[in-house]
Amino acid sequence: xxxxxxxxxxxxxxxxxxxxxxxxxxxxxxxxxxxxxxxxxxxxxxxxxxxxxxxxxxxxxxxxxxxxxxxxxxxxxxxxxxxxxxxxxxxxxxxxxxxxxxxxxxxxxxxxxxxxxxxxxxxxxxxxxxxxxxxxxxxxxxxxxxxxxxxxxxxxxxxxxxxxxxxxxxxxxxxxxxxxxxxxxxxxxxxxxxxxxxxxxxxxxxxxxxxxxxxxxxxxxxxxxxxxxxxxxxxxxxxxxxxxxxxxxxxxxxxxxxxxxxxxxxxxxxxxxxxxxxxxxxxxxxxxxxxxxxxxxxxxxxxxxxxxxxxxxxxxxxxxxxxxxxxxxxxxxxxxxxxxxxxxxxxxxxxxxxxxxxxxxxxxxxxxxxxxxxxxxxxxxxxxxxxxxxxxxxxxxxxxxxxxxxxxxxxxxxxxxxxxxxxxxxxxxxxxxxxxxxxxxxxxxxxxxxxxxxxxxxxxxxxxxxxxxxxxxxxxxxxxxxxxxxxxxxxxxxxxxxxxxxxxxxxxxxxxxxxxxxxxxxxxxxxxxxxxxxxxxxxxxxxxxxxxxxxxxxxxxxxxxx
Amino acid sequence: xxxxxxxxxxxxxxxxxxxxxxxxxxxxxxxxxxxxxxxxxxxxxxxxxxxxxxxxxxxxxxxxxxxxxxxxxxxxxxxxxxxxxxxxxxxxxxxxxxxxxxxxxxxxxxxxxxxxxxxxxxxxxxxxxxxxxxxxxxxxxxxxxxxxxxxxxxxxxxxxxxxxxxxxxxxxxxxxxxxxxxxxxxxxxxxxxxxxxxxxxxxxxxxxxxxxxxxxxxxxxxxxxxxxxxxxxxxxxxxxxxxxxxxxxxxxxxxxxxxxxxxxxxxxxxxxxxxxxxxxxxxxxxxxxxxxxxxxxxxxxxxxxxxxxxxxxxxxxxxxxxxxxxxxxxxxx
Numbered sequence: 001x002x003x004x005x006x007x008x009x010x011x012x013x014x015x016x017x018x019x020x021x022x023x024x025x026x027x028x029x030x031x032x033x034x035x036x037x038x039x040x041x042x043x044x045x046x047x048x049x050x051x052x053x054x055x056x057x058x059x060x061x062x063x064x065x066x067x068x069x070x071x072x073x074x075x076x077x078x079x080x081x082x083x084x085x086x087x088x089x090x091x092x093x094x095x096x097x098x099x100x101x102x103x104x105x106x107x108x109x110x111x112x113x114x115x116x117x118x119x120x121x122x123x124x125x126x127x128x129x130x131x132x133x134x135x136x137x138x139x140x141x142x143x144x145x146x147x148x149x150x151x152x153x154x155x156x157x158x159x160x161x162x163x164x165x166x167x168x169x170x171x172x173x174x175x176x177x178x179x180x181x182x183x184x185x186x187x188x189x190x191x192x193x194x195x196x197x198x199x200x201x202x203x204x205x206x207x208x209x210x211x212x213x214x215x216x217x218x219x220x221x222x223x224x225x226x227x228x229x230x231x232x233x234x235x236x237x238x239x240x241x242x243x244x245x246x247x248x249x250x251x252x253x254x255x256x257x258x259x260x261x262x263x264x265x266x267x268x269x270x271x272x273x274x275x276x277x278x279x280x281x282x283x284x285x286x287x288x289x290x291x292x293x294x295x296x297x298x299x300x301x302x303x304x305x306x307x308x309x310x311x312x313x314x315x316x317x318x319x320x321x322x323x324x325x326x327x328x329x330x331x332x333x334x335x336x337x338x339x340x341x342x343x344x345x346x347x348x349x350x351x352x353x354x355x356x357x358x359x360x361x362x363x364x365x366x367x368x369x370x371x372x373x374x375x376x377x378x379x380x381x382x383x384x385x386x387x388x389x390x391x392x393x394x395x396x397x398x399x400x401x402x403x404x405x406x407x408x409x410x411x412x413x414x415x416x417x418x419x420x421x422x423x424x425x426x427x428x429x430x431x432x433x434x435x436x437x438x439x440x441x442x443x444x445x446x447x448x449x450x451x452x453x454x455x456x457x458x459x460x461x462x463x464x465x466x467x468x469x470x471x472x473x474x475x476x477x478x479x480x481x482x483x484x485x486x487x488x489x490x491x492x493x494x495x496x497x498x499x500x501x502x503x504x505x506x507x508x509x510x511x512x513x514x515x516x517x518x519x520x521x522x523x524x525x526x527x528x529x530x531x532x533x534x535x536x537x538x539x540x541x542x543x544x545x546x547x548x549x550x551x552x553x554x555x556x557x558x559x560x561x562x
Numbered sequence: 563x564x565x566x567x568x569x570x571x572x573x574x575x576x577x578x579x580x581x582x583x584x585x586x587x588x589x590x591x592x593x594x595x596x597x598x599x600x601x602x603x604x605x606x607x608x609x610x611x612x613x614x615x616x617x618x619x620x621x622x623x624x625x626x627x628x629x630x631x632x633x634x635x636x637x638x639x640x641x642x643x644x645x646x647x648x649x650x651x652x653x654x655x656x657x658x659x660x661x662x663x664x665x666x667x668x669x670x671x672x673x674x675x676x677x678x679x680x681x682x683x684x685x686x687x688x689x690x691x692x693x694x695x696x697x698x699x700x701x702x703x704x705x706x707x708x709x710x711x712x713x714x715x716x717x718x719x720x721x722x723x724x725x726x727x728x729x730x731x732x733x734x735x736x737x738x739x740x741x742x743x744x745x746x747x748x749x750x751x752x753x754x755x756x757x758x759x760x761x762x763x764x765x766x767x768x769x770x771x772x773x774x775x776x777x778x779x780x781x782x783x784x785x786x787x788x789x790x791x792x793x794x795x796x797x798x799x800x801x802x803x804x805x806x807x808x809x810x811x812x813x814x815x816x817x818x819x820x821x822x823x824x825x826x827x828x829x830x831x832x833x834x835x836x837x838x839x840x841x842x843x844x845x846x847x848x849x850x851x852x853x854x855x856x857x858x859x860x861x862x863x864x865x866x867x868x869x870x871x872x873x874x875x876x877x878x879x880x881x882x883x884x885x886x887x888x889x890x891x892x893x894x895x
Contacts, residue, residue: 075768075871155765161742162725162767167685252742258726259744292621298637323728323739323763325746328668332661339653343646350645353614360623360632371618378610382603389599389660391592391667394736395581398728398763464579464732466763469771473850476759477577553631561636 034118035533036103039125041429043100046129047093048500053136054088055496057081059489062453066486068474078470079153080172084135086156087176090272091183092132094414098279099124099190101421102218104429106194108524108531109212111203111540116196120189128186131179138175152176155468157269158239160250160261165243174243177236184233191225194218203523205542209303210562212522212545213285213296216303220310221278227314228271235264259324266317274313277409278306280417281348284370287424288352290520291367292359295558298351299545305344305351312341322390323397331390338388345381349374364518365439369420372447376412380405383458398468401461407454419446419499426503427517431529432510438502442495449491456484521546578759581732585758586708586751587715588667588735595663599656606652667736673713676749677705681720683727683740683762685873686769687835687848697792698823700835701848704778706785708751714782715751725767731760731777739764752779761849768871774849795826796838796894809890812883821874824894834874840894847872859888 030038061081064073073081103121107114115121138151152172154163163173198219202211239261241247248256289296296302318326318334326334352374361367383405387393396402419442426434460478472478516525523540524531525548544550544558577583584590681703682689691698705716720729722742729748730737738748752758762773780788800806810827813819819829825838846853846861847869860867863884865874879887 075771079765079768079770153768159726159765162765167725167767252744255743257743258741293623293631295634295636297635298642301637301642323737324741325738325744328664331664331668335660335664336657339657343649343653346649347642347646349610351642353610353617354635354638354641356614356617356621358632358635359621360627361618361621362623374614375611378607378614382607385603385656386596386599389595389656389663391660391663391736392596392599394738395589395592395596395732397737398730462581463577464581464730464760466728466730466761468765469761471771473774476579556634558634561634 032122034114034122036107036115036118036121037429037531037533039121040100040102040104042129043096043103043125046125046132047097047100050088050092050132051097052496052500054085054093055493057085057088059493061085062486062489064470065472065482067483068472068479070471073470075470076153079155079468080151082468083152083155083158083176087135087152087179088132089410090156090276091180092128092135094276094410095183095187096128097418098221098276099128099187099194101279101283101418101425102194102221103190105425105524106197106215106218107201108428108527108535109522110198110201110206110215111523111536111542112197112201113535113539115193116201117193121193124186124189124193126186127189128183131182131186134182135175135179138172138179141171141175157265158261159265160239160256160258161252163239163243164251164253166253174240177239177243181233181236184229184236187225187229188233191222191229195222195226198222203536203540203542209300210542210545213299213302213306214282214522217278217282217285217306220306221275221282224271224275224278224310224313228268228275231264232268235261235268238264259321262321262324263317266320267314269320270317271313273406273409274309276414278309280373280414281306283417283421283424284352284373286522287366287370287420288355290424290518291362291364291370292356293362294355294359295546295549296351297354297357298347299562301347302351305347308344309341312337312344316341319388319390319393322393335388335390339385342381342385342388349378349381364423365434365436365443366420366424366518368439368443369416369423372443373413373416373420376408376416376450380408380413383408396461398466399461400465400467401458403467404454404457404461407457411450412454422499422503424518425524426506427510427513428524428529428531430507430510431513432506433513433517434506434510435502438498438505442499442502444495445491445498446495449488449493449495452488452491453485454488456481456488460485516548519552521549523547579732583733585754585756586734588748588750589733591663591666592736595659598659602652602656672717672749673715675712675714677714677716679703679705679716679718681718681729681740683720683722683724683729683766684833685724685767686762686773686869686871688729688773688775689723689835692789695789695793697789698825698836699792699839699843701774701845702776702778702843704780704785704788705750705752706782707753707755707779710753713751715749717747717749720746720748726764727762727766727773728764729760729775730763731758731775733758734760734777737763750777752777755779755781755784769869772848772850772869774845776845776849791842791895792839794839796824798826800890800893803889803893805886805889806893807890809886809888812879813887813890816879816883817877818887837891837894841892842895855888855892858891859884862887862891 064070064078150172152175154168154173161167198215238249242249242251248254250256250258250261252258285296285302316334316338318330319338322331387396387405423434423439460481463477465472465478513529515528527536544562546558550557584593678694680691680693688701690703706714708714720740721744722740724742727740728737729740734750734752735748738746756779758777760775762770814827814829819831821831821834823830823836843853845851846857851857851868864876865872
């Protein structure tokens, strides 16, 4: 059946935004908006700001670690930096930037005019933004009456009982706890919105099995946020009760359990990895087919693999605790569940490979970063298999090998996918193309820096270097490796600056993009760039997974094959 | 600067703490497993990475290619089944091998001749007690070499006095966390005498970085000699050494004894390291500082200058007191 509704034809009516209005009115507009696109963009800007902050913290740490027994930073400052770096990057960069893309793209891709709960959406954004500011306010406000410390210095997983009042006086840990708690409230609100929107707001004809993979994966991600963030948020309340009302959940001096906190944290912490990496998969599922000029290979398997990863990821958390002494039965179970998750993950890689195979690959900037993603995610997955074997983890756990492994996931895979997504959807958001030459500079600087830093970071871990040490002894054979690791940070910082410059300058000077610069197939490319506030003048009707393919190829309808 | 030399650590492969240079049974079985997994994952990397690279080069579009879209292929049940089943088989193989190593380390009976050691983690140092032998020491663990025909592994029963720590000496065994209100056990059986290095592997506060581990594997004769010496109470009379005699008096009348123990005297504090045989140890402050008179004096004068964040306070002793206490402590062989 052919698509009958002329969804390519839209009323060309661009909004009178910005130009000629007083700045106060523009700011008021952004603060009070409930438009999913504006909220999405605010999430992204806020995350980019914290990305630069967290990156700066990383650079300070790498200067300190470039040579042994360095005195650039005191141990107290170093410990605060890695705590803030980890907390910032996970809660105030990773989650908000992915929520931002989800907010912006999901309604456009499923043919809806907004998210299901626009006011909840605005609330979730502002509460998360407040949480980030609260965390950083600790630098000013945390010393309190005790005048002890400022920013939190308990590590991003804040193991008990280091967070107890006796080991962490002052208020720095309270700022951390409240920041995480409020960010959790915002995340749960946004996840609720994402799940409801996807389940209830799809346009006519878009059955679940015709939905693009991006909303499919965000559906899984939203479900995971419910299950994962709730225990973390509960644990923050328990910790606060311990600190102020004399309860003993984690107070080992009074019979509490340090291991209980680890369980609470990692039942959040591991699904959280998938909360972050699933949207990266989602971007790849949209970008790789368009730049290979082929439909995604094995759509049903991709959906099944995503849902499978969602479920299995809830049963692997104690692989972060192989060294806690769970005993052989517990260790064996979590070895198995962790290794099993590599099967659906492998299916995804193979399906991307098959999508590329026989296609016509166009190495535009989004695809360059996607290629980086594919190789780096492959390596990250393989080092993950090494860590899943508990005895190997008894050596590698909490060493720099683990730090290298999860940065391979977070930077090599997720951040590369996010860069790809920026280059891919920037024309839709702004109506302008990003500068290709600068994109090449960004890509090459960043990929060289990434590999200098994170390839070499594996080796000190194999040579016995634990993480979270502010300095190290000179006789351990770690010096040259750490110097190389630190030098890579310079390239990554330079690449990021080029990227930010490109984001800004292309907004003013970029070529006009038009509706559909990539000759793509999903609904967001059927409307003007930037999209009008109501998104779709006429609600679209779809009859396949690639509605724009059907329009462009009336003789070769997707619906014939699905 | 230092008059005594810290014994050079053994270890050959790039680093004295390499996991690829195992010197005991647990680390050796992990080494075997890690080689298998590295081999399998490297093979997967070559195959999948090679196919990716081939596809990217082969199917890259070139200027002048036709504008036609390539054939659209939506999937293939046979191919997808094969790349589901083959990984499952690899997972099963790796899982079974891993399980064997887990059981071989965690579920084997303890030999009769095993040595029991109690390990207590503190911010930021290690307390060691030998319950069968009546020895208490700190920061430098002595265990006997274990002969495979008559194994004498050291069984470490571990807990923490404050926050979570982790005991990691890579050449001897994988790490095991040292957690308050919880008892963990690990064992190690060095085959060769020597010094094995490591350090705390769980973030435990300000000076996590300088909570180093030193394990001395002694020949059975050396170990017996060491035990015999450590069992003795501390020296209490210093004929002909007026400074040490005065130092002992100052020490025993100052707040030092609230935290430190010296067996055979009234000093029986437990918060800091046992000092009964301090002079027999090669390092101070849990490993980073060579133990000599000059460093010891500087350490007592202001521990935070040498190890910022150390919980030992500066006692505001005058120069004379510092001199005599140092003279006393250097006599505690």
